[in-house]
Amino acid sequence: MAVSIKDIAKIAGVSPSTVSRALNNHPRISEGTKAHIQQLAKEMGYVPSSIARSLAVQRSATIGVAVTDLTDPYYIGLIQGIEKAIAAHTYQMLLNSFYRDPDRELEVVYDFHQRRVDGVIVTGSYIENIYLDPDNNFFKPVVIINSLTYPHSVAVDRATGMRKLIKHLIDLGHRRIAHVTQPRDGMERLEGYRVALEAHGISVDPALIVPCDGGIMGGLTAAPVLMNLAHPPTAISCFNDLTAIGVINALHRHKCRVPQDISVTGFDDLEMSAYYNPSLTTVRQPANRVGERAVEMLIRLINHKNNVEPEIVQPRLMFRDSTAPVSLSTATSS
C-alpha cells in the first residue's frame, strides 16, 4: 500500500540495504547517495513502518500503561506525568484503564505483552503477585505505582500523610474525628488515621468509619450517615478530595457550615481543591512527579540497569480553609 524501502531502492538503483542505511544515517555511507536517497524518500512520500522495524530489531519503543480509573482526576495527574516522560524518551504510550477489575487488569497487561511493548506501568495493581510469578510469561519489566511491596515501584507514603493530617485535626482540638474510607484503595490511609488517633490516646470508634466509592457521590452519601449519629463528629477526614467535596455538599444541605461547624479534609490536592469554596485542607500527592519517576524507573529496567530500588515519596500537607479549631458549641455538646 504505502511506499516501501524496496520501491525506493528500485528507483534509486541501489539495494534495499543501502536505502535502509541511508535513511538511518548509518556512518559508512557516502554523503552523495545518502542525500539522494533521503531526497527520493521524501518525494515518494515514504513513511517508514515502525512495525516492520520493531519486528526486526525486537523492540517497539512502546510502553503500556494500565490505569485504575480514568474518571478520577488523581490518576489523570499520574498520566500527565507519565505521558510527558514517555514522550521525552521518544517512546509511545498505549493506554488502558481497568476500572478496578482485576480480571480486566490482567487482560490489559497480557494484551500489552502480545503487542510487545518494551515495558508496562500499572497504577494501583490488584494482582501484583502475578507479575512476580516467573511462569506467567510476563517477560517485559513492569513498574507499579503505589505498591508498598512490589520490588519495582514508586509509591506515596499515604499512611504518613494521613497520620499527619489527623494530627493536625487533633491539634485543632478535635476528638471525634470521622474517616470516610474507600475499602479497596484506602487501607493505608485508614491505617494512618488509626495510628494517629491511638498515638494521642483517642480510641477508634467504628461508628465513625464509613465506606465510600471514592467519588463525589461517596461523600454525598457518607456525610448524612455520620451526621445522624447520636454523637456526631466535629471533623471528617476523607479518602480523597472528591469525597471531601461530596461531604461538604451534603453538609451544606444539612445547614452545617464548613469549617465553622465542622472541619473536613481531603487527600490528593487536585488543582481544583485550592479553589474550592472553602479551599480544602488536604495532602498533596505529587502525581505528575510520581508518574515521571515511574517512567524513569521503567526505562532503567528496559535498558537492563540493575540499580533500581523502590521509591517512596513523602506527601505534603496543605493547610487551607476547610479546617478550623473545634467549635465550642459543638465540642461541648459532644
Add this chain to the structure above:
Amino acid sequence: MAVSIKDIAKIAGVSPSTVSRALNNHPRISEGTKAHIQQLAKEMGYVPSSIARSLAVQRSATIGVAVTDLTDPYYIGLIQGIEKAIAAHTYQMLLNSFYRDPDRELEVVYDFHQRRVDGVIVTGSYIENIYLDPDNNFFKPVVIINSLTYPHSVAVDRATGMRKLIKHLIDLGHRRIAHVTQPRDGMERLEGYRVALEAHGISVDPALIVPCDGGIMGGLTAAPVLMNLAHPPTAISCFNDLTAIGVINALHRHKCRVPQDISVTGFDDLEMSAYYNPSLTTVRQPANRVGERAVEMLIRLINHKNNVEPEIVQPRLMFRDSTAPVSLSTATSS
C-alpha cells in the same frame, strides 16, 4: 526470546502453518490437533506477537489519539469516551497530547502513521487542512473532534450553546454581560455571545471581552480587569467551567458575592461543576458521547463504509446557582 509458533510446531511435529491455524480457530483443522496445539501453546507459555501478525495482515488494531491538552478535564471526558469505545471494539489506543502546538500535533500524527495505526482521532486540530491534502501520505483515516469544516468530524454546536446561555442572562435582566474568551479555541463561543447580544439590541462593548488561557488562572486574572472597569459587568460568561471557577474565586476576594452581586456562567459542565459552591450555570458538552461517536465514525471509515457524515451535537443548558436576576443596586448604579 519468547516462544514462537515455530517452537510449538517443532514440538508438536506439525508445520508452523498448522500451528497458526490451530491457534486462530481455523475452520478446516481437526479437533484433535487443534486441542493438542492449544494445550501445548499454553504449557510452553506462548504469547502471540501482534506485531508480527500486524505486519502479515497489514492492520494493527490500533487507533492513535492526539489530544489538545491532558490538563483540561474537558479533554479527559473525551478520552474516557474514546477509550471505552476503542476497548469495546478490541482496538488499542495510542495516546499523545500536543498541548496546542501545531508542530507537535503534526509530529504526533506522523508518528501514528509510522506505527501504522488503523486510524487516528484528533481533538481540536490546528492543522486539519494538512490531513485533507492528498500528498501528505496520511493514508489512514482521521476523524477530528470539534471541527466545523472537516468532512469526518463530530462537533458540539458551541455557538448555539453560548447564544442560549447569553439569552438566559438577558432574560434575567442583565445588559452588561462580559465574556472571558480563549483566543485559540473560543471563537465559536465568542461568536455565539455576539450574536445573542445583537439579537437583543445590545451593542457589543469590546471592553467587556477579555482573553484568558482556558484554565483557572485565566479566570483569576480576567476578573479583576473587568471589575476595575468604570462600568463593570453584572454578569460574566466564561470560556469554560475552569475559567468560571477562577473568576468566582477572584470575585470572592473582591468581596463580590455570586450570584447576588454578579452572575457567572461556565461552559463544559465538568462533574465538579454541579458541586461547586455556588453550583455552576453552564452548558453541558457531552464529552463522553462525543468521544464514542468519533470512534464509531472512525471505525466505519476503517472498514470502508462510505456513509459517514459530519455529526453535530447540540449541547444542553444547565441552570444552577451561579446566575440570578440582575441585582437592583448594581443594575441602577450602572
Add this chain to the structure above:
DNA sequence: CTGAAAGCGCTTACAG
C-alpha cells in the same frame, strides 16, 4: 485436514 512457500517491511552480520 495439512504442508511448503512466499510475503509483510524492515535490519544487520557477513562478504567484498
Add this chain to the structure above:
DNA sequence: CTGAAAGCGCTTACAG
C-alpha cells in the same frame, strides 16, 4: 562504501 542473504514471527493462497 555497498550488496546478497538471512531473519524477525506471523498469515494465507496454493497444492495436495
